[in-house]
């Protein structure tokens with residue numbers, strides 16, 4: 001039995017799916033997004049380098065080049081509307097060996113062809129002036145002035161919150177298991193529900209090949225390509241101003257050093273093709289490659305300042321490009337498949353164009369009530385004492401600091417749960433507030449975060465999960481407190 005009928009169903013709640021949902025709410029359409037994980041932002045969108053790429057790297061004429069350059073131009077406005085942290089601190093692509101110099105000129109030419117504004121090439125002295133911690137062997141650098149950094153999870157969540165505010169429905173823990181055509185409609189099944197809709201948009205990231213292949217004879221294949229990282233403590237936030245790339249290779253943009261908008265510094269990522277689409281382990285081999293590569297850029301890299309390691313999986317498509325748009329042999333079915341890097345940067349443009357394509361195909365008018373503005377959760381750590389005092393006067397939960405490393409208050413955590421498409425797991429709290437992302441990596445705040453989730457969601461502690469599935473923290477009581485008091 002069909003539970004729900006929609007005009008459009010989006011499959012996948014990563015940055016591309018959520019951007020598309022938000023753009024579609026600008027039209028007069030009934031929209032649902034289905035995400036297989038317990039929360040949105042569960043795939044590539046949560047583990048990447050967070051660079052707003054300039055657009056010099058992709059081959060001219062490819063979809064990657066087109067969407068990167070357009071997405072970069074749209075990025076600032078989207079972040080302003082959605083209150084998402086971002087910074088235009090530029091990128092440098094640096095040669096450290098004489099045989100790499102030609103590549104810098106090649107990237108400059110490529111960037112010109114792609115229409116990247118204000119590209120330049122700078123020499124050793126200027127590189128050293130701008131970035132005194134860089135390896136003094138630095139020779140030439142492509143100066144990418146329109147490069148930047150952003151918060152990828154806040155962007156994904158902000159797109160989703162704004163889409164929900166404008167009427168889109170979000171179904172999490174809803175893995176699409178089959179899609180079929182019946183009476184001019186698409187029937188989309190998850191283990192617990194059956195949906196029908198006029199149009200489908202496939203934004204399933206690593207699994208976008210499987211979703212595409214359910215409806216098309218023109219098969220796609222996605223190869224997982226793992227990237228491993230170290231994360232450096234905020235103490236080194238001023239080590240580099242721009243993101244520092246090395247010359248790219250066949251497997252991607254290479255190892256870089258990049259500050260995040262929160263002041264930590266990313267070192268990595270490696271690029272290794274693997275078999276398992278879920279294998280987000282870090283490995284001794286991968287991390288040592290990341291470290292050796294990073295030391296070329298930053299010889300005095302402070303290894304004692306590493307606070308964690310992690311990996312992300314790129315969804316590399318056998319077409320070696322993004323696959324965006326109508327599927328030729330499936331009516332009203334649209335793909336955003338194989339969106340690997342620079343997919344984060346491209347997300348505003350991909351969402352915008354996909355929504356336009358779908359709305360045109362469905363002959364839909366505009367939604368006059370669309371409100372583009374979303375305000376983020378107040379970040380106590382960034383506020384003046386005066387503003388803090390005002391917040392505490394209104395809500396005493398602002399006076400209770402739960403995560404001491406990142407100064408995240410109970411009020412922020414409760415709001416993260418209460419918002420539309422709110423947090424339902426410990427990791428959901430982490431990506432919405434930064435609780436657990438600091439130096440102690442959740443060592444102190446986890447018990448209180450578990451209690452707050454249990455209270456707000458009205459579930460026992462044993463049911464609170466780290467990221468869904470069986471990722472439990474609490475298995476039951478060892479003894480009652482009353483028994484303990486007799487000892």
Ligand SMILES: Cc1cc2nc3c(=O)[nH]c(=O)nc-3n(C[C@H](O)[C@H](O)[C@H](O)COP(=O)(O)OP(=O)(O)OC[C@H]3O[C@@H](n4cnc5c(N)ncnc54)[C@H](O)[C@@H]3O)c2cc1C
Nearest residue numbers: 012014016036043044045048049051176205227343344345
């Ligand atoms: C290591 C690494 C570094 C990167 N660095 C950058 C960078 O610096 N700058 C940049 O611009 N880009 C970067 N990228 C690329 C960027 O992260 C991705 O292009 C972008 O996040 C892709 O978003 P997405 O929504 O397509 O995919 P995802 O974020 O993977 O989302 C897909 C979603 O679909 C869901 N899903 C899958 N199957 C189903 C199903 N059957 N039913 C329902 N839901 C399903 C998944 O659970 C997931 O949540 C990087 C990527 C990686 C991995």
